[in-house]
Amino acid sequence: MHIVIVGNGIAGITCALDARSRDASARITVVGGESEFFYSRTALMYAFMDKMNRRDLEPYERDVWRKRNIGLVTDWVVDHDAEKREVKLAGGKTLTYDVLVLALGATANVPDWAGLAETKQGVVNFISAQDLDACEALVPKAGRAVVVGGGLIGIELVECLMHHGIATTFLIREPYYWPAALSREESQMVIAHLREQGVEVVVDESVERVESTGGRFNAVVTKSGKRYAGDILGVCIGVRANLERMKSWKSAPASRRGIIVDERFRTNLPAVFACGDCCEIERPGRAPLIETIWYSAKRHGALVARNVFGDDVAYEPPVFFNSSKFFHIEFTTVGEVEYAPAGTPTIFRHRSGKHVCQRIVHDGTRVIGFNMLGSRWDNEVLARWVEERRSPTWVLRHLAEAQHDVELGRMNLQAFDEVNIPLAKLGSPPHA
Amino acid sequence: MRKVGVRGWLLHDVTHRGITAWLLAAVIFAFYIVLYFGGQYGIPDLVSPWAEQLGLSSKWVLYGALYSAAIVLGGFWMLWKYRHNRYQVVRTLVVMVVQVTLGFSVPQMLKHAGQPEYYFSYLWPLKIDYFYPYNITGLPWPYVVYSVVGALVMVPVLGVFFGKRWYCSWVCGCGGLANTAGEPFRHLTSKSTPAWRFEKVAIHTVLIAALLATALAIGSALLPEESPIVPVAGKYREFYGIIVGGILSGVIGVGLYPIGGTRAWCRNFCPMAAILGLVQKLGRFRIRVKKDMCISCGLCSKYCEMGIDVRSYAQANQSFTRASCVGCGMCAEVCPRGVLTLENVTRKDPQEAVRRAPGRASLPIIT
Numbered sequence: 001m002h003i004v005i006v007g008n009g010i011a012g013i014t015c016a017l018d019a020r021s022r023d024a025s026a027r028i029t030v031v032g033g034e035s036e037f038f039y040s041r042t043a044l045m046y047a048f049m050d051k052m053n054r055r056d057l058e059p060y061e062r063d064v065w066r067k068r069n070i071g072l073v074t075d076w077v078v079d080h081d082a083e084k085r086e087v088k089l090a091g092g093k094t095l096t097y098d099v100l101v102l103a104l105g106a107t108a109n110v111p112d113w114a115g116l117a118e119t120k121q122g123v124v125n126f127i128s129a130q131d132l133d134a135c136e137a138l139v140p141k142a143g144r145a146v147v148v149g150g151g152l153i154g155i156e157l158v159e160c161l162m163h164h165g166i167a168t169t170f171l172i173r174e175p176y177y178w179p180a181a182l183s184r185e186e187s188q189m190v191i192a193h194l195r196e197q198g199v200e201v202v203v204d205e206s207v208e209r210v211e212s213t214g215g216r217f218n219a220v221v222t223k224s225g226k227r228y229a230g231d232i233l234g235v236c237i238g239v240r241a242n243l244e245r246m247k248s249w250k251s252a253p254a255s256r257r258g259i260i261v262d263e264r265f266r267t268n269l270p271a272v273f274a275c276g277d278c279c280e281i282e283r284p285g286r287a288p289l290i291e292t293i294w295y296s297a298k299r300h301g302a303l304v305a306r307n308v309f310g311d312d313v314a315y316e317p318p319v320f321f322n323s324s325k326f327f328h329i330e331f332t333t334v335g336e337v338e339y340a341p342a343g344t345p346t347i348f349r350h351r352s353g354k355h356v357c358q359r360i361v362h363d364g365t366r367v368i369g370f371n372m373l374g375s376r377w378d379n380e381v382l383a384r385w386v387e388e389r390r391s392p393t394w395v396l397r398h399l400a401e402a403q404h405d406v407e408l409g410r411m412n413l414q415a416f417d418e419v420n421i422p423l424a425k426l427g428s429p430p431h432a
Numbered sequence: 433m434r435k436v437g438v439r440g441w442l443l444h445d446v447t448h449r450g451i452t453a454w455l456l457a458a459v460i461f462a463f464y465i466v467l468y469f470g471g472q473y474g475i476p477d478l479v480s481p482w483a484e485q486l487g488l489s490s491k492w493v494l495y496g497a498l499y500s501a502a503i504v505l506g507g508f509w510m511l512w513k514y515r516h517n518r519y520q521v522v523r524t525l526v527v528m529v530v531q532v533t534l535g536f537s538v539p540q541m542l543k544h545a546g547q548p549e550y551y552f553s554y555l556w557p558l559k560i561d562y563f564y565p566y567n568i569t570g571l572p573w574p575y576v577v578y579s580v581v582g583a584l585v586m587v588p589v590l591g592v593f594f595g596k597r598w599y600c601s602w603v604c605g606c607g608g609l610a611n612t613a614g615e616p617f618r619h620l621t622s623k624s625t626p627a628w629r630f631e632k633v634a635i636h637t638v639l640i641a642a643l644l645a646t647a648l649a650i651g652s653a654l655l656p657e658e659s660p661i662v663p664v665a666g667k668y669r670e671f672y673g674i675i676v677g678g679i680l681s682g683v684i685g686v687g688l689y690p691i692g693g694t695r696a697w698c699r700n701f702c703p704m705a706a707i708l709g710l711v712q713k714l715g716r717f718r719i720r721v722k723k724d725m726c727i728s729c730g731l732c733s734k735y736c737e738m739g740i741d742v743r744s745y746a747q748a749n750q751s752f753t754r755a756s757c758v759g760c761g762m763c764a765e766v767c768p769r770g771v772l773t774l775e776n777v778t779r780k781d782p783q784e785a786v787r788r789a790p791g792r793a794s795l796p797i798i799t
Contacts, residue, residue, distance in 0.1 A: 010728070043729035046768075052734050059728040059743055061625060294727050323725055325768045328516075332725075332770070376770035380723040404722060406764050407774050409518035 001026045003308055004087060004097035006077050008032025009041065010294055011276025012103035014301030015308075020068050022309055028069070029095060031087070033076035035129050037062060042294050044132050048160040054129075082251035082269045099271050099308045102259060103301065104246070106239035106277035106292055111148075113220075114209035122217030123210075123233045126157040135232075139164050142231035146220050148207055149236035150177050152324050155190075157234045158199055159327055169200040169228045171220070176203055181322070181338050184424040185348060186357060186373055190326045193355050197327050202228070239292055241278040256280055258290055263314040265304045273308060275300035281315065293322055319383040320369075329355050334382040335369025337361050337423075344368075344423040347392060349416040356411065358399070361423060362392045375411040376404040446690065447616050453690035461687040467495060468678040493540065499609065500536045504528055506612030513615075519761045519774070523601060527608040535605045550575050553603050556583040557642040558704035560672070564646075565653035587704070588711050594776055595717025596708035597759025606685065606698055610737060611760055614694035618737040618762065621693030627739055631756065634700040635709070638676060642703035645672040676701065695737045699756055709755030716776045718753040719763065721746050725771045732763035732772060746771050 003019055005012045008030050016030050032038075039057040046052045065072050073095075079088035086096045108125035110116075116123070122138060125131045135157075145161045147154050150172035161168045176187035177194075194201050205222040210233065212218050219229040241258035253267035254260045258280035265273045265281075276297040281289040291300075296317070306313050320338065324331045340361050347360040356374030360367055366389040370382045381402040385395055396418075405411055445452040470477030470491075483494040507528040514520035534553035543549040548571055556563040562579040571579070590598045600607045610618070621627075648665035655661055685697030698705050719742070726749075732742035738756045742763045745752045764772040 040728040040730060042727035043731070046729055046731060052730060056730050056734050059730060059747060063625075295724060298724075321724070323727075323769045330768070330770050376773075378722055379725055404770055404773055406517055406519045406761065408522055 001098045002096065003028045003099045003101065004095050005030045005101040005103060006032075006087065007103035007105055007276070007278075008035065008038045008072070009103060009105045009276065009297065010038075011105070011297035011301040011304075012101065013038040014298050015101055015103065015275065015305045016070050017068065018302045018305030019308060020070060022305060026309075027071070029071040029073060031073045031075055031077055031089065031095070033074065033090070036074045037065075037072070039129065041127070044126065044129070045156040045160050048132055048135055049163045076245065078245075078248065080246075080249040080251055082272065085271065097271070099273065101304055101308065102253070102267070102272065102274040102278060103276045103297075104242045104259075104274075104278035107242040107244070108235060109238045109240055111207065111235065111237055113207045115212060116210045118215065119210050119212040119217045119233070120215035122212075122231055123235060124157075125235055126153050126160075127239065135160070138232050139166065142166050144230040145169070145232035145234060146171060146228045146230040147234035147236060148220065149234075149238065150174055150179075150203075151236060151238060152178070153239075154234065154236035155194075155324075155326055157236055158194070159197075161232065161234070162197060162199060166232070167198075167200070169202060169230065170194065171205055171207065171222070171228065172201065172203045173206045174203065177201075181333060182371065183346075183359070185350070185421075186359065186371060189355050189357060189373065190329060193327055193329055202226075239277065241280070241290075243278065256288075260288075263316075264307050264312065265300060265315065266307070273304050275304045289317065291317065295322065319386050321379045321383055323379070326373075329374050330376060332372045332377045332379055332382070333370065334377075334379050335361065335367075335386040337369040337371045340369060340423055342423055346421060346423050347396065347418060348421050349413075349418045351416050356416075358416070360392060360395055365391060367392055367395045376406075378402050378404040447619075449620065449691055456690045457687055460689065461683055464678075464683040464687055467491065468682055489543075496536045496540075499605065500531050502613040503531045503605070503608045504612075506609075506615060510612055510615060514765065517761075517765050520765060523761065524612065526602050527611060530603050531605055531608050534603075535608070548572070548575060552578065552582075553605065555579070555587055555704065557639070557646065557707065558604070558606075558702060560642055560645060560677075560703075564649045564669070569653075587708065591708050591711035592715040595715055595753070595759050596705065596712045596755075596757070597717065597774075599708060600698060600705060600758035601760045604698075604704075606681065606702065607695070607758060607760075609686065610689075610694035610698065614689050614737075617689045618694050619734050620691065621695060621699070621737050621739040623733050623736070623739050623741050631700050631739070635702070635706045635756075638680070638701045639703045639706035641672060641676065645669055676703075693737055693739070695739075695758070698758065699738050705756075705758075712757070713753060713755050715753075716778065717757075717759060718751055718775060718777060719745070719757065720751045720773050720775050721749055722769075722771045722773075723749050725769050727769055729768060731766040731768065735762050735766050737762070742772065 003026055005016050005028070012030055012032065016028050019026060019028055037058050038060065040059050043052060043057045047054055047057055073089065075089040075091045075093065077087045078090050085098070086094050087100065088094050108127050124134050124138065126135065143166065145166045145168045147158050147161070147168060148171045154170065158168050158170050176184060177190050178187065182190065191201050205224060205226065208221050208223045210217065210220050217231065217233045219227050220233065221227050243255055243259070246252045251269060253269050253272055253274060259267055259274040259278055261267055261274050261279045261281055263281060263283060265275045265279065267274050277292040283289060303313055303315050319335055321334045344361055345364060346362065349358040354374065359371040361369040367385060369386065400413055403410055446456065466475060466478050469475045470479060479491040479494060483491045486494065488494050507524050510524045511521055530553050534551065539549040539551050551559065556579065561567055567579070568576055587599065601611060645668060648668055652662045652665035680701040681697050688696040726746040728743060728747045730743045732746060736742050737760065738758055740754050740757060759774055761774050764774060
């Protein structure tokens with residue numbers, strides 16, 4: 001049996017490693033053109049900030065692939081024939097498969113701003129190793145930068161640029177930062193922190209056009225007519241499934257916003273699976289699911305590794321969790337905060353004068369989610385409380401049990417002001 | 433410091449095995465060779481005249497003062513850099529205080545008071561001569577009791593409850609220097625599998641050598657003087673002193689800082705670390721990994737001064753205890769997702785109790 005996995009990101013590599021653990025004899029080949037070895041995309045910012053070397057981003061020693069007998073091919077797939085069960089590579093090679101797993105990942109959303117197409121130099125995304133190359137090439141000559149997009153990748157890029165002494169303007173379309181995940185109070189805290197770090201944060205402004213001279217980026221002009229000059233333009237307005245390359249294939253699986261798969265990650269083509277950021281999961285009686293975070297890609301890959309051997313396991317996402325870090329503010333979210341409508345009752349705990357807060361979202365009788373900023377929390381405990389349908393009063397009484405701060409440094413939960421306030425958030429779609 | 437558009441400190445020459453780093457390593461090497469072997473083998477003794485000039489009784493007092501100054505200055509820098517992390521603040525303060533008192537001024541004061549120059553912060557087998565017969569019979573009895581009880585009871589008992597960190601990163605001067613003045617070099621330690629293999633062989637080899645040195649020294653004291661073992665034991669003791677005490681702990685241990693990271697001695701050669709590592713494997717200390725939250729970024733591995741590939745455990749959701757871990761807590765500090773925490777597992781820990789609780793069905797729903 002030959003399993004060919006297209007994409008050597010976290011979904012594809014998790015699939016390869018788990019498939020190998022499951023079956024010692026299957027032939028496993030991973031094809032990926034972005035990098036020779038799997039690297040941790042989430043750590044790109046640490047390489048940019050010189051906290052790590054590129055090589056340090058590789059989560060596995062390089063001889064792991066030989067030891068675990070996983071073939072790596074550094075190339076791009078240019079064609080796929082479902083009848084012959086083969087994929088053609090840009091380098092001319094052809095691989096014949098028994099099972100094909102597409103883990104194509106995601107790519108940056110391209111906005112339709114006037115003047116962007118003419119701007120050839122100085123515009124960067126921050127998603128791939130190639131993006132990092134581009135950023136690093138621009139840094140030595142840059143004095144100012146503008147980053148557009150109020151999400152996770154945007155704030156990471158802002159942090160990196162600030163680290164290199166580049167004065168950065170952070171342009172956010174919504175009235176506050178990351179409204180998809182944060183509500184007003186948390187967002188204001190993050191923005192205050194960004195301003196303390198010297199970032200120029202501009203909210204409620206969207207880009208009208210991009211100005212350039214000789215193809216080199218100069219400035220963005222917003223809809224309200226303000227002009228923000230810079231040498232680098234960071235475009236971080238979210239990601240979409242990476243389906244471009246698939247368009248020229250002889251047999252491409254059916255896709256909408258992503259490759260359409262069922263709950264077992266099967267596409268409409270026989271023996272072809274898709275997982276990770278590139279797929280859209282159809283669920284009978286429920287809205288299709290698109291998950292584009294590290295943790296979901298890892299789960300998808302692990303599940304596909306079972307289904308390719310005929311285990312027939314349906315995907316059921318666990319209680320949602322995610323994490324991030326906004327400069328120095330650590331963020332843990334668990335449960336239904338992102339999807340809870342505005343007005344949902346919450347308990348908001350804040351410590352005056354410090355960028356630390358906890359938000360417990362509930363429906364009156366049971367807790368449905370947590371948004372924790374500025375200190376460390378054990379997502380496993382919080383998720384269990386959501387699963388166990390714990391009441392808000394019970395959770396408040398036991399809150400300390402979910403703390404995960406460093407030894408001797410446990411945050412004193414008594415020192416917080418506690419108020420009952422409804423969730424204040426916007427209805428706008430997630431940005432990044 | 434950093435200027436506009438300039439790549440940051442990691443790629444700096446000094447912290448990145450550049451020419452300055454090699455020069456610095458060469459200077460430290462030369463310093464230790466002169467310090468340990470000056471006046472012998474044709475190597476000039478350049479340190480003693482300085483000590484005399486300053487009115488100090490020996491070059492070792494001067495060295496102790498310099499060593500303490502490095503820990504105190506580096507310590508203040510650590511306190512500033514990690515002021516948001518109480519574990520690092522408390523640990524660094526303890527390391528600084530222990531070095532200045534037990535590691536330097538207390539032994540000097542004892543000497544002035546007509547007592548032996550005794551270092552309470554160093555124990556057998558790191559300070560192997562505290563078990564040598566001339567100390568056992570020569571020191572006043574309270575010191576002997578401390579030497580023996582300290583090494584054979586205090587070290588392992590505290591090791592069981594707190595792991596090896598209570599000594600290696602809270603008390604010991606070798607660790608003290610690594611975790612203060614050595615901070616800019618901590619990421620240089622090799623995380624490769626061959627380095628791990630070397631570590632396991634090397635550290636246990638030195639442990640056996642230390643046990644042998646102790647056994648021979650005590651044996652030769654009990655044997656009649658004409659026994660052929662006695663001169664062999666003497667030669668062996670001298671050999672152990674030069675190789676382990678001089679070359680491995682000093683010249684290589686500190687000289688390698690700018691090239692091979694800060695804990696080359698602690699990781700590969702220290703016999704005390706070897707014993708504490710074995711105790712730690714059986715004890716309560718561990719690094720707890722928060723489930724599913726790791727993003728495999730690798731900062732934990734990068735900044736582990738003992739060369740542990742922390743990420744390999746974190747991304748596998750595996751709480752772990754590694755014999756070499758000195759519990760410096762830096763993996764937990766640098767983790768951007770707060771995945772790691774150091775802990776001494778106790779049955780009274782409420783979090784542990786929750787984790788061990790029976791399945792959901794037996795718990796009341798909405799109380």
